[in-house]
Amino acid sequence: MMIEHGSNLGLPHTKSLNNGLFELRLKSKEGIGRVFYCTKVGKNIVMLHSFIKKSQKIPKNEMAIAQKRLREVKENDS
Numbered sequence: 001m002m003i004e005h006g007s008n009l010g011l012p013h014t015k016s017l018n019n020g021l022f023e024l025r026l027k028s029k030e031g032i033g034r035v036f037y038c039t040k041v042g043k044n045i046v047m048l049h050s051f052i053k054k055s056q057k058i059p060k061n062e063m064a065i066a067q068k069r070l071r072e073v074k075e076n077d078s
Contacts, residue, residue, distance in 0.1 A: 021048075021070050023058075034058070036066035038073055046073055 015023045017036075026033040035050040048069040051062050 019067075019070070020074075021066060034062075036062075036070075038070050040073070040077055048073070 012025060015025065017023055020038050022037050022039075024035040024037060026035065030052075032053040033050060034053050036048045038046050038048060040046060049062065049066040051059075
């Protein structure tokens with residue numbers, strides 16, 4: 001679906017978080033999954049971190065991992 005429509009599908013599929021960080025929102029029988037990702041020049045999508053969500057809020061440690069990896073992608077892209 002992202003190949004056809006791009007990285008920002010909008011709610012309920014994706015959500016823009018901040019500073020170029022997006023959240024892919026997935027549901028299955030096993031639970032609710034989240035994938036943090038960003039985009040690079042040329043519409044490349046870089047998956048940064050994924051986890052199974054167990055609470056309403058995004059856990060701070062999961063967000064910290066995604067933000068660290070986003071910084072690394074941005075540093076290596078320049």
